[in-house]
Amino acid sequence: MKANQALRRSTVPAVGSGATRREFLGGGLSALAALPLLPRFGWLDAALGSRRTDRIVVLVDLAGGNDGLNTVVPHADPLYAKARPTLKLAAGDLLPLSPELGLRRELAPLHRRFEAGELAIVQGVGYPRPDRSHFKSIDIWHTAQREPDSAAPGWITRLVEQEPFAAAGRTPLLMCGGGSVPRAIVGAHGPAPQVDRLEALAPAAGPGEGAAARVAALERLAESGGTSGSPLDFLRTTTRAAQRQSAQVARAAERGSVRSDYGRAPIGGSLRLAAQLIAGGLEGNVFYVRQDGYDTHAFQADAHALLLTDLGRALGAFWDDVVAAGAIERVVVLCWSEFGRRVAENGSKGTDHGAAAPLFVLGRDVRGGLHGDAPRLDALVDGDLPHAIDFRRVYAALLAQWFGVAPEPILGAAYAPLPLFGRAG
Amino acid sequence: MNLAPYAVGRDGPFGPAEAAHLLRRAGFGAMPTERAAAVQAGLDATVERLVAPLFAAGAEGDEAARFAALGAGAAPNDELPALQGAWLGRMVHSRAPLAERLALFWHGHFATSIEKVRRGAAMWAQYELFRARGGGRFGELVGAVARDPAMVVWLDSESNEKTHPNENFSRELFELFTLGLSHYDEHDVKEAARCFTGWHLKDGRFWRNERAHDPARKRVLGRDGLQDGDEVIALAVEQPACAEFLGAKLLREFVTDAPSPEAVLEAAAALREERLELAPFLRRLLRSRLFFAAEQRRARIAAPVEWAVGLLRRTGSRVKWSALGRELGEMGQALFAPPNVKGWDGGRAWISSRTLLARGRFAASLAYGDPALGLAVDWDERLGAAAAGDGATLVAVLAERLVDGDLAASSRDELTAFADSADAGRGAERAARIAHLMLSAPEALLQ
Numbered sequence: 001m002k003a004n005q006a007l008r009r010s011t012v013p014a015v016g017s018g019a020t021r022r023e024f025l026g027g028g029l030s031a032l033a034a035l036p037l038l039p040r041f042g043w044l045d046a047a048l049g050s051r052r053t054d055r056i057v058v059l060v061d062l063a064g065g066n067d068g069l070n071t072v073v074p075h076a077d078p079l080y081a082k083a084r085p086t087l088k089l090a091a092g093d094l095l096p097l098s099p100e101l102g103l104r105r106e107l108a109p110l111h112r113r114f115e116a117g118e119l120a121i122v123q124g125v126g127y128p129r130p131d132r133s134h135f136k137s138i139d140i141w142h143t144a145q146r147e148p149d150s151a152a153p154g155w156i157t158r159l160v161e162q163e164p165f166a167a168a169g170r171t172p173l174l175m176c177g178g179g180s181v182p183r184a185i186v187g188a189h190g191p192a193p194q195v196d197r198l199e200a201l202a203p204a205a206g207p208g209e210g211a212a213a214r215v216a217a218l219e220r221l222a223e224s225g226g227t228s229g230s231p232l233d234f235l236r237t238t239t240r241a242a243q244r245q246s247a248q249v250a251r252a253a254e255r256g257s258v259r260s261d262y263g264r265a266p267i268g269g270s271l272r273l274a275a276q277l278i279a280g281g282l283e284g285n286v287f288y289v290r291q292d293g294y295d296t297h298a299f300q301a302d303a304h305a306l307l308l309t310d311l312g313r314a315l316g317a318f319w320d321d322v323v324a325a326g327a328i329e330r331v332v333v334l335c336w337s338e339f340g341r342r343v344a345e346n347g348s349k350g351t352d353h354g355a356a357a358p359l360f361v362l363g364r365d366v367r368g369g370l371h372g373d374a375p376r377l378d379a380l381v382d383g384d385l386p387h388a389i390d391f392r393r394v395y396a397a398l399l400a401q402w403f404g405v406a407p408e409p410i411l412g413a414a415y416a417p418l419p420l421f422g423r424a425g
Numbered sequence: 426m427n428l429a430p431y432a433v434g435r436d437g438p439f440g441p442a443e444a445a446h447l448l449r450r451a452g453f454g455a456m457p458t459e460r461a462a463a464v465q466a467g468l469d470a471t472v473e474r475l476v477a478p479l480f481a482a483g484a485e486g487d488e489a490a491r492f493a494a495l496g497a498g499a500a501p502n503d504e505l506p507a508l509q510g511a512w513l514g515r516m517v518h519s520r521a522p523l524a525e526r527l528a529l530f531w532h533g534h535f536a537t538s539i540e541k542v543r544r545g546a547a548m549w550a551q552y553e554l555f556r557a558r559g560g561g562r563f564g565e566l567v568g569a570v571a572r573d574p575a576m577v578v579w580l581d582s583e584s585n586e587k588t589h590p591n592e593n594f595s596r597e598l599f600e601l602f603t604l605g606l607s608h609y610d611e612h613d614v615k616e617a618a619r620c621f622t623g624w625h626l627k628d629g630r631f632w633r634n635e636r637a638h639d640p641a642r643k644r645v646l647g648r649d650g651l652q653d654g655d656e657v658i659a660l661a662v663e664q665p666a667c668a669e670f671l672g673a674k675l676l677r678e679f680v681t682d683a684p685s686p687e688a689v690l691e692a693a694a695a696l697r698e699e700r701l702e703l704a705p706f707l708r709r710l711l712r713s714r715l716f717f718a719a720e721q722r723r724a725r726i727a728a729p730v731e732w733a734v735g736l737l738r739r740t741g742s743r744v745k746w747s748a749l750g751r752e753l754g755e756m757g758q759a760l761f762a763p764p765n766v767k768g769w770d771g772g773r774a775w776i777s778s779r780t781l782l783a784r785g786r787f788a789a790s791l792a793y794g795d796p797a798l799g800l801a802v803d804w805d806e807r808l809g810a811a812a813a814g815d816g817a818t819l820v821a822v823l824a825e826r827l828v829d830g831d832l833a834a835s836s837r838d839e840l841t842a843f844a845d846s847a848d849a850g851r852g853a854e855r856a857a858r859i860a861h862l863m864l865s866a867p868e869a870l871l872q
Contacts, residue, residue, distance in 0.1 A: 063765075064765075132596070132611065132614075133596075133600050133606055134765070134766075134767075135600075135767050136606055175777070178779070179764055180757065180764045180769070180770065180774065181774055181776075181777045186773075186774075190773070190776070191773075191776065191777050191778075193777070193778035193779075194777040194778050194779040194780075195778070195779060196779055200755070200779070200782055200783065200786070201782070203782065203785060204782075204785045204786040204788070204789035204790075204861075204865075205789070206789050206792065206793045206857070206858060206861055207793055208850065208854065210848045210850070213843075213846075213848035214848070214858065214861070214862065217839060217840075217843050217848075217862050218785070218862065218865055220839050221836055221839055221840075221862065221865065221866045221867070222866075222867055223835070230724075231682070231723075231724055231725070231726060231773075231871055232723075232833070232867060232868055232871060234773060234776070235726070235776065235867035235868070235870055235871070236867045238776050238777075238778070238781065239781055239867050241778065242777075242778030242781045242782060245778060246778055246782065292764075292765075295765075297581045297584075297591060297592075297593045298581045298584050298591065298593075346584075346589050346590070346591050346592075347584060347585075347586050347588055347589015347590070347591065348581055348584030348585075348589065348591050350581070350584075350591070352591070352592050352593070353592075353596070382611065
């Protein structure tokens with residue numbers, strides 16, 4: 001059975017979850033609601049078949065709250081120009097997505113994928129009762145919980161900590177790039193590994209002969225022991241994992257090569273690393289990268305354009321390198337931000353924190369095109385765009401249709417997967 | 426009863442282990458001789474010596490002046506390394522380490538980054554504000570920070586105008602600086618932003634731009650009639666949630682990554698009793714039962730700055746100050762450039778494979794010497810005859826100096842066996858190798 005057929009049966013109601021019936025009816029799935037209800041488990045495993053450990057997702061986190069309205073732009077809507085007196089973009093600044101919508105020119109590499117039917121733009125994505133705190137909203141996106149408690153693990157860690165993704169010798173989840181460790185990659189057993197510079201992967205062994213003996217001693221010092229869950233146990237476990245996984249990453253990096261121009265921005269470096277490791281055959285499934293700087297409260301126009309330029313170039317280069325490595329059929333990219341920004345610009349030629357926004361899913365197996373409805377600027381809630389599609393329906397699609405695993409145990413509730421993958425079907 | 430005074434004798438001793446704990450948490454750790462002196466002086470006198478500079482900030486010796494000159498005299502194109510080096514130098518040499526520790530806490534609390542502020546002098550002035558007034562009343566500190574030029578730039582107060590309020594500062598004032606989530610709503614954010622309209626800069630200094638100020642009466646946090654930002658700050662600080670928010674954060678900084686709800690309530694009550702004045706509150710906290718409880722010892726992951734500064738103090742190594750900040754950035758704590766306005770999450774969030782490897786590199790650089798960082802320790806001179814002693818002797822002496830004698834038994838065995846093996850080499854090289862391995866043991870990151 002094909003993945004999307006399984007999807008069509010996945011109209012399981014969300015009992016006791018944050019999802020509402022309305023959300024299941026959104027996004028063009030309304031016809032499915034009439035289908036009979038099915039048992040919650042069982043059908044999924046049977047329908048989805050094997051778990052796809054050969055597949056990869058690159059999670060691209062646009063941190064700070066990307067201005068979705070000035071990314072996928074409803075330039076034909078007079079309310080748009082009215083809300084954005086200084087920041088508005090005209091059709092000439094944009095690449096066409098539909099008669100009403102345009103994509104920023106800075107994202108031309110993504111637009112090429114859109115035209116090839118390989119970019120899904122999911123509109124109006126968010127969650128109930130939008131929170132305008134960066135940190136709360138990041139927690140919500142990273143844990144897939146509307147009210148995450150302090151111990152809630154990163155949602156994707158619940159995928160990679162299960163077999164067969166977590167099998168020995170694999171690096172199922174890796175952050176590429178510097179900066180703080182995001183909650184998304186912190187699981188029950190600690191943080192997933194992080195690499196920003198390949199030359200920093202080797203353990204410091206010091207000068208002189210006998211380096212191997214010292215490295216072996218470093219490993220023995222980190223052998224586990226002590227009270228489970230204690231700070232020392234945590235440090236030993238993460239140190240040992242860092243030693244092992246750094247060696248795996250270093251080996252993959254040696255084998256892999258890239259040649260595209262990613263630009264000089266950090267996001268380029270992060271995606272270059274991911275491409276190199278994919279090309280080198282790292283046995284992994286999830287790469288997390290982050291681009292900071294989207295919190296554009298003041299003088300947004302230039303800063304935002306620069307961020308999108310860096311992003312577009314880096315994603316274009318990444319795509320080309322992954323194609324060259326012959327791995328493109330196995331790779332998708334999910335690109336999101338913790339919230340969009342207020343529809344009306346503020347007095348500083350910037351925008352304040354908002355709510356729903358579009359997100360991108362990129363890949364050969366992706367059902368390209370526009371998903372969901374264009375933003376309705378005449379139906380704002382507290383000055384913000386309300387969400388029509390819960391982001392967890394995108395997560396559910398990735399889990400069910402791309403990785404072939406049941407989403408509900410990972411997300412903690414049933415969310416109807418959006419039809420995003422399985423292009424052929 | 427968490428914050429009741431630790432009664433020496435009845436609750437336990439004040440010996441070398443307790444002195445080491447106190448000096449690690451309230452300073453950056455101490456040499457064996459300093460620990461012995463603290464035991465000799467007793468708990469009260471030691472706490473008093475740590476806290477006293479907070480009541481008389483600015484009464485600092487020549488070292489501070491030397492490093493202030495280094496910070497202020499930085500060339501524009503290498504401002505950040507110079508600023509970082511100047512503060513780190515102060516931390517390493519300070520005779521008022523708690524004042525620096527507290528300034529570091531405030532830097533993480535009111536987290537402001539040079540990445541946006543772009544003016545090194547303003548960043549340095551903000552740090553001087555934290556250091557000079559960090560031990561005072563919290564409300565006064567918030568008021569000063571709201572006027573601080575680096576903060577004004579950082580959270581866009583400059584473009585907060587009557588006609589178009591900018592919510593950036595007012596939101597973070599409630600969420601991150603005073604109350605925490607769920608103690609205010611969007612309406613409060615919007616109305617408070619109006620109160621702060623016109624809090625601008627002129628020639629780089631705070632300036633009330635009356636033409637940009639919205640003088641209308643606003644309703645904030647359930648109270649009507651507020652006009653100005655100072656009224657918002659006063660109102661926020663007197664909320665019960667503020668003392669709890671601040672108390673929890675101070676407990677996490679100085680005592681435990683996971684304070685109990687009861688401890689938070691007690692800390693909040695103590696803060697209120699001290700009218701939110703930090704110095705007397707810290708005096709109580711640092712000599713409390715909770716602080717000295719056995720389960721708090723070596724239970725907190727040291728922040729990179731605390732860890733590295735502690736090692737530089739303990740080893741007396743030379744260092745190229747302007748190169749040090751970048752190394753700390755690799756470990757996850759770039760001073761004057763926190764990741765975002767929330768600051769560093771701290772605790773387990775300090776740890777990733779990347780930051781662990783960076784700490785390992787620093788441990789190796791310190792142990793073996795590193796020309797790029799200017800690091801050099803003369804182990805023969807530091808250790809004397811012990812450098813040539815048997816494995817157990819060398820490990821014991823190094824452990825006293827580097828980790829206050831606290832090593833897991835398994836690590837002690839491993840290091841002793843290594844020191845007695847042919848792999849260890851001889852003389853200073855052997856001492857350096859054992860120091861490197863010891864500092865790379867996971868427990869060496871615990872404070």
